Amino acid sequence: QKIEAERISIWEARLEREAEGRHQQLAREKCEARRGEEEWVRSGGILRDANGKRDMVKTQAVRDELKLREVEAQLVRKWETYERRWKELSAGGRGDTKATVTFQDIPWPVDIENRDTLELCDLSVKKVEDFLLGGLRVRGNQVTKKDRIRSSLLRWHPDKMTAMLARVVDEDVKIVKQGVSVVMMCLQELNAKP
Known part of the structure:
Protein backbone atom coordinates (compact mmCIF):
# COMPACT_ATOMS: atom_id res chain seq x y z
CA GLN A 1 0.00 0.00 0.00
CA ILE A 46 -1.90 42.88 -43.18
CA LEU A 47 -2.94 40.11 -40.81
CA ARG A 48 -5.55 37.55 -41.75
CA ASP A 49 -8.17 35.84 -39.62
CA ALA A 50 -8.75 32.07 -39.30
CA ASN A 51 -10.75 32.11 -42.55
CA GLY A 52 -7.96 33.81 -44.51
CA LYS A 53 -9.75 37.16 -44.73
CA ARG A 54 -7.95 40.43 -44.06
CA ASP A 55 -8.24 41.35 -40.40
CA MET A 56 -7.89 45.13 -40.44
CA VAL A 57 -8.98 45.52 -36.81
CA LYS A 58 -6.24 43.21 -35.50
CA THR A 59 -3.70 44.72 -37.90
CA GLN A 60 -4.51 48.22 -36.65
CA ALA A 61 -4.31 47.03 -33.03
CA VAL A 62 -0.81 45.67 -33.70
CA ARG A 63 0.19 48.95 -35.42
CA ASP A 64 -1.12 50.94 -32.46
CA GLU A 65 0.81 48.73 -30.02
CA LEU A 66 4.03 49.09 -32.01
CA LYS A 67 3.61 52.86 -32.15
CA LEU A 68 2.89 53.04 -28.42
CA ARG A 69 6.00 50.99 -27.65
CA GLU A 70 8.12 53.33 -29.75
CA VAL A 71 6.69 56.40 -28.00
CA GLU A 72 7.31 54.80 -24.60
CA ALA A 73 10.86 53.83 -25.56
CA GLN A 74 11.53 57.39 -26.71
CA LEU A 75 10.20 58.83 -23.42
CA VAL A 76 12.36 56.43 -21.42
CA ARG A 77 15.46 57.29 -23.51
CA LYS A 78 14.89 61.03 -23.01
CA TRP A 79 14.52 60.61 -19.26
CA GLU A 80 17.61 58.38 -19.04
CA THR A 81 19.60 60.94 -21.03
CA TYR A 82 18.42 63.70 -18.67
CA GLU A 83 19.45 61.67 -15.60
CA ARG A 84 22.80 60.71 -17.18
CA ARG A 85 23.55 64.36 -18.01
CA TRP A 86 22.81 65.32 -14.39
CA LYS A 87 25.22 62.64 -13.15
CA GLU A 88 27.90 63.85 -15.56
CA LEU A 89 27.35 67.45 -14.50
CA SER A 90 27.58 66.49 -10.82
CA ALA A 91 30.67 64.34 -11.39
CA GLY A 92 32.40 67.23 -13.19
CA GLY A 93 32.27 69.26 -10.00
CA ARG A 94 34.42 66.91 -7.94
CA GLY A 95 38.13 67.05 -7.37
CA ASP A 96 40.67 69.81 -7.81
CA THR A 97 39.87 70.57 -11.45
CA LYS A 98 36.22 71.49 -11.51
CA ALA A 99 34.80 71.65 -15.01
CA THR A 100 33.21 74.93 -16.01
CA VAL A 101 29.56 74.96 -17.02
CA THR A 102 27.63 76.96 -19.62
CA PHE A 103 23.89 77.50 -19.99
CA GLN A 104 23.74 74.79 -22.67
CA ASP A 105 25.61 72.27 -20.46
CA ILE A 106 22.81 72.21 -17.92
CA PRO A 107 20.23 69.45 -18.44
CA TRP A 108 17.18 71.71 -18.45
CA PRO A 109 13.92 69.77 -17.97
CA VAL A 110 12.53 70.45 -21.45
CA ASP A 111 12.47 68.44 -24.66
CA ILE A 112 14.48 70.38 -27.22
CA GLU A 113 15.85 68.81 -30.41
CA ASN A 114 19.03 70.88 -30.47
CA ARG A 115 20.29 71.78 -27.01
CA ASP A 116 22.79 74.22 -28.54
CA THR A 117 19.90 76.50 -29.52
CA LEU A 118 18.17 76.32 -26.12
CA GLU A 119 17.23 79.73 -24.75
CA LEU A 120 15.61 81.01 -21.60
CA CYS A 121 12.29 81.48 -23.43
CA ASP A 122 12.23 77.68 -24.06
CA LEU A 123 11.65 77.12 -20.33
CA SER A 124 7.88 77.21 -19.85
CA VAL A 125 5.46 75.45 -17.52
CA LYS A 126 3.98 73.47 -20.42
CA LYS A 127 7.38 72.28 -21.69
CA VAL A 128 8.64 71.43 -18.20
CA GLU A 129 5.40 69.57 -17.45
CA ASP A 130 5.52 67.66 -20.74
CA PHE A 131 9.11 66.61 -20.13
CA LEU A 132 8.94 65.74 -16.43
CA LEU A 133 5.55 64.05 -16.46
CA GLY A 134 5.58 62.60 -19.98
CA GLY A 135 7.50 59.52 -18.89
CA LEU A 136 4.92 58.74 -16.24
CA ARG A 137 2.60 57.51 -19.03
CA VAL A 138 4.94 54.60 -19.76
CA ARG A 139 3.33 51.28 -18.84
CA GLY A 140 4.91 49.72 -15.80
CA ASN A 141 6.14 53.07 -14.48
CA GLN A 142 6.32 53.11 -10.68
CA VAL A 143 7.00 56.83 -10.16
CA THR A 144 4.08 59.07 -9.23
CA LYS A 145 3.52 62.64 -10.38
CA LYS A 146 3.99 63.81 -6.80
CA ASP A 147 7.31 61.95 -6.45
CA ARG A 148 8.64 63.27 -9.76
CA ILE A 149 7.76 66.86 -8.92
CA ARG A 150 9.11 66.56 -5.38
CA SER A 151 12.47 65.15 -6.54
CA SER A 152 12.68 67.85 -9.21
CA LEU A 153 11.94 70.57 -6.65
CA LEU A 154 14.80 69.24 -4.54
CA ARG A 155 17.16 69.03 -7.52
CA TRP A 156 16.40 72.55 -8.77
CA HIS A 157 16.20 74.27 -5.39
CA PRO A 158 18.51 77.32 -5.42
CA ASP A 159 20.28 76.12 -2.25
CA LYS A 160 21.10 72.81 -3.95
CA MET A 161 22.26 74.60 -7.10
CA THR A 162 24.92 76.77 -5.43
CA ALA A 163 27.77 74.31 -6.07
CA MET A 164 26.85 74.07 -9.73
CA LEU A 165 26.33 77.83 -10.04
CA ALA A 166 29.87 78.36 -8.73
CA ARG A 167 31.16 76.48 -11.79
CA VAL A 168 29.17 78.49 -14.36
CA VAL A 169 31.26 80.66 -16.70
CA ASP A 170 30.97 84.36 -15.87
CA GLU A 171 29.08 85.36 -19.02
CA ASP A 172 26.34 82.74 -18.31
CA VAL A 173 25.86 83.23 -14.55
CA LYS A 174 22.94 85.66 -14.92
CA ILE A 175 21.02 83.58 -17.48
CA VAL A 176 21.61 80.34 -15.55
CA LYS A 177 20.27 81.93 -12.35
CA GLN A 178 17.25 83.16 -14.29
CA GLY A 179 16.80 79.69 -15.78
CA VAL A 180 16.91 78.04 -12.36
CA SER A 181 14.33 80.56 -11.10
CA VAL A 182 12.06 79.88 -14.08
CA VAL A 183 12.32 76.11 -13.58
CA MET A 184 11.54 76.50 -9.87
CA MET A 185 8.49 78.64 -10.64
CA CYS A 186 7.32 76.05 -13.18
CA LEU A 187 7.80 73.25 -10.65
CA GLN A 188 5.98 75.16 -7.92
CA GLU A 189 3.09 75.78 -10.30
CA LEU A 190 3.01 72.07 -11.21
CA ASN A 191 3.15 71.17 -7.52
CA ALA A 192 0.14 73.39 -6.84
CA LYS A 193 -1.94 71.65 -9.53
CA PRO A 194 -4.23 68.90 -8.24
Whole structure:
Protein backbone atom coordinates (compact mmCIF):
# COMPACT_ATOMS: atom_id res chain seq x y z
CA GLN A 1 0.00 0.00 0.00
CA LYS A 2 2.91 2.34 0.79
CA ILE A 3 4.57 1.44 -2.51
CA GLU A 4 1.33 2.12 -4.36
CA ALA A 5 1.04 5.57 -2.71
CA GLU A 6 4.62 6.36 -3.81
CA ARG A 7 3.85 5.30 -7.39
CA ILE A 8 0.77 7.51 -7.43
CA SER A 9 2.77 10.41 -6.01
CA ILE A 10 5.50 9.95 -8.65
CA TRP A 11 2.88 9.66 -11.38
CA GLU A 12 1.10 12.85 -10.23
CA ALA A 13 4.41 14.72 -10.10
CA ARG A 14 5.20 13.55 -13.64
CA LEU A 15 1.78 14.66 -14.88
CA GLU A 16 2.28 18.06 -13.24
CA ARG A 17 5.70 18.47 -14.88
CA GLU A 18 4.29 17.49 -18.27
CA ALA A 19 1.36 19.88 -17.88
CA GLU A 20 3.74 22.67 -16.88
CA GLY A 21 5.97 21.85 -19.86
CA ARG A 22 2.98 22.00 -22.22
CA HIS A 23 1.90 25.28 -20.66
CA GLN A 24 5.38 26.77 -21.14
CA GLN A 25 5.54 25.48 -24.72
CA LEU A 26 2.17 27.08 -25.51
CA ALA A 27 3.33 30.35 -23.97
CA ARG A 28 6.52 30.27 -26.10
CA GLU A 29 4.52 29.51 -29.25
CA LYS A 30 2.06 32.31 -28.50
CA CYS A 31 4.93 34.74 -27.92
CA GLU A 32 6.63 33.65 -31.15
CA ALA A 33 3.36 34.04 -33.08
CA ARG A 34 2.90 37.54 -31.65
CA ARG A 35 6.44 38.50 -32.65
CA GLY A 36 5.82 37.14 -36.13
CA GLU A 37 2.60 39.15 -36.46
CA GLU A 38 4.38 42.28 -35.26
CA GLU A 39 7.20 41.83 -37.76
CA TRP A 40 4.70 41.20 -40.54
CA VAL A 41 2.72 44.34 -39.70
CA ARG A 42 5.92 46.36 -39.19
CA SER A 43 7.00 45.42 -42.72
CA GLY A 44 3.65 46.60 -44.12
CA GLY A 45 1.73 43.32 -44.13
CA ILE A 46 -1.90 42.88 -43.18
CA LEU A 47 -2.94 40.11 -40.81
CA ARG A 48 -5.55 37.55 -41.75
CA ASP A 49 -8.17 35.84 -39.62
CA ALA A 50 -8.75 32.07 -39.30
CA ASN A 51 -10.75 32.11 -42.55
CA GLY A 52 -7.96 33.81 -44.51
CA LYS A 53 -9.75 37.16 -44.73
CA ARG A 54 -7.95 40.43 -44.06
CA ASP A 55 -8.24 41.35 -40.40
CA MET A 56 -7.89 45.13 -40.44
CA VAL A 57 -8.98 45.52 -36.81
CA LYS A 58 -6.24 43.21 -35.50
CA THR A 59 -3.70 44.72 -37.90
CA GLN A 60 -4.51 48.22 -36.65
CA ALA A 61 -4.31 47.03 -33.03
CA VAL A 62 -0.81 45.67 -33.70
CA ARG A 63 0.19 48.95 -35.42
CA ASP A 64 -1.12 50.94 -32.46
CA GLU A 65 0.81 48.73 -30.02
CA LEU A 66 4.03 49.09 -32.01
CA LYS A 67 3.61 52.86 -32.15
CA LEU A 68 2.89 53.04 -28.42
CA ARG A 69 6.00 50.99 -27.65
CA GLU A 70 8.12 53.33 -29.75
CA VAL A 71 6.69 56.40 -28.00
CA GLU A 72 7.31 54.80 -24.60
CA ALA A 73 10.86 53.83 -25.56
CA GLN A 74 11.53 57.39 -26.71
CA LEU A 75 10.20 58.83 -23.42
CA VAL A 76 12.36 56.43 -21.42
CA ARG A 77 15.46 57.29 -23.51
CA LYS A 78 14.89 61.03 -23.01
CA TRP A 79 14.52 60.61 -19.26
CA GLU A 80 17.61 58.38 -19.04
CA THR A 81 19.60 60.94 -21.03
CA TYR A 82 18.42 63.70 -18.67
CA GLU A 83 19.45 61.67 -15.60
CA ARG A 84 22.80 60.71 -17.18
CA ARG A 85 23.55 64.36 -18.01
CA TRP A 86 22.81 65.32 -14.39
CA LYS A 87 25.22 62.64 -13.15
CA GLU A 88 27.90 63.85 -15.56
CA LEU A 89 27.35 67.45 -14.50
CA SER A 90 27.58 66.49 -10.82
CA ALA A 91 30.67 64.34 -11.39
CA GLY A 92 32.40 67.23 -13.19
CA GLY A 93 32.27 69.26 -10.00
CA ARG A 94 34.42 66.91 -7.94
CA GLY A 95 38.13 67.05 -7.37
CA ASP A 96 40.67 69.81 -7.81
CA THR A 97 39.87 70.57 -11.45
CA LYS A 98 36.22 71.49 -11.51
CA ALA A 99 34.80 71.65 -15.01
CA THR A 100 33.21 74.93 -16.01
CA VAL A 101 29.56 74.96 -17.02
CA THR A 102 27.63 76.96 -19.62
CA PHE A 103 23.89 77.50 -19.99
CA GLN A 104 23.74 74.79 -22.67
CA ASP A 105 25.61 72.27 -20.46
CA ILE A 106 22.81 72.21 -17.92
CA PRO A 107 20.23 69.45 -18.44
CA TRP A 108 17.18 71.71 -18.45
CA PRO A 109 13.92 69.77 -17.97
CA VAL A 110 12.53 70.45 -21.45
CA ASP A 111 12.47 68.44 -24.66
CA ILE A 112 14.48 70.38 -27.22
CA GLU A 113 15.85 68.81 -30.41
CA ASN A 114 19.03 70.88 -30.47
CA ARG A 115 20.29 71.78 -27.01
CA ASP A 116 22.79 74.22 -28.54
CA THR A 117 19.90 76.50 -29.52
CA LEU A 118 18.17 76.32 -26.12
CA GLU A 119 17.23 79.73 -24.75
CA LEU A 120 15.61 81.01 -21.60
CA CYS A 121 12.29 81.48 -23.43
CA ASP A 122 12.23 77.68 -24.06
CA LEU A 123 11.65 77.12 -20.33
CA SER A 124 7.88 77.21 -19.85
CA VAL A 125 5.46 75.45 -17.52
CA LYS A 126 3.98 73.47 -20.42
CA LYS A 127 7.38 72.28 -21.69
CA VAL A 128 8.64 71.43 -18.20
CA GLU A 129 5.40 69.57 -17.45
CA ASP A 130 5.52 67.66 -20.74
CA PHE A 131 9.11 66.61 -20.13
CA LEU A 132 8.94 65.74 -16.43
CA LEU A 133 5.55 64.05 -16.46
CA GLY A 134 5.58 62.60 -19.98
CA GLY A 135 7.50 59.52 -18.89
CA LEU A 136 4.92 58.74 -16.24
CA ARG A 137 2.60 57.51 -19.03
CA VAL A 138 4.94 54.60 -19.76
CA ARG A 139 3.33 51.28 -18.84
CA GLY A 140 4.91 49.72 -15.80
CA ASN A 141 6.14 53.07 -14.48
CA GLN A 142 6.32 53.11 -10.68
CA VAL A 143 7.00 56.83 -10.16
CA THR A 144 4.08 59.07 -9.23
CA LYS A 145 3.52 62.64 -10.38
CA LYS A 146 3.99 63.81 -6.80
CA ASP A 147 7.31 61.95 -6.45
CA ARG A 148 8.64 63.27 -9.76
CA ILE A 149 7.76 66.86 -8.92
CA ARG A 150 9.11 66.56 -5.38
CA SER A 151 12.47 65.15 -6.54
CA SER A 152 12.68 67.85 -9.21
CA LEU A 153 11.94 70.57 -6.65
CA LEU A 154 14.80 69.24 -4.54
CA ARG A 155 17.16 69.03 -7.52
CA TRP A 156 16.40 72.55 -8.77
CA HIS A 157 16.20 74.27 -5.39
CA PRO A 158 18.51 77.32 -5.42
CA ASP A 159 20.28 76.12 -2.25
CA LYS A 160 21.10 72.81 -3.95
CA MET A 161 22.26 74.60 -7.10
CA THR A 162 24.92 76.77 -5.43
CA ALA A 163 27.77 74.31 -6.07
CA MET A 164 26.85 74.07 -9.73
CA LEU A 165 26.33 77.83 -10.04
CA ALA A 166 29.87 78.36 -8.73
CA ARG A 167 31.16 76.48 -11.79
CA VAL A 168 29.17 78.49 -14.36
CA VAL A 169 31.26 80.66 -16.70
CA ASP A 170 30.97 84.36 -15.87
CA GLU A 171 29.08 85.36 -19.02
CA ASP A 172 26.34 82.74 -18.31
CA VAL A 173 25.86 83.23 -14.55
CA LYS A 174 22.94 85.66 -14.92
CA ILE A 175 21.02 83.58 -17.48
CA VAL A 176 21.61 80.34 -15.55
CA LYS A 177 20.27 81.93 -12.35
CA GLN A 178 17.25 83.16 -14.29
CA GLY A 179 16.80 79.69 -15.78
CA VAL A 180 16.91 78.04 -12.36
CA SER A 181 14.33 80.56 -11.10
CA VAL A 182 12.06 79.88 -14.08
CA VAL A 183 12.32 76.11 -13.58
CA MET A 184 11.54 76.50 -9.87
CA MET A 185 8.49 78.64 -10.64
CA CYS A 186 7.32 76.05 -13.18
CA LEU A 187 7.80 73.25 -10.65
CA GLN A 188 5.98 75.16 -7.92
CA GLU A 189 3.09 75.78 -10.30
CA LEU A 190 3.01 72.07 -11.21
CA ASN A 191 3.15 71.17 -7.52
CA ALA A 192 0.14 73.39 -6.84
CA LYS A 193 -1.94 71.65 -9.53
CA PRO A 194 -4.23 68.90 -8.24
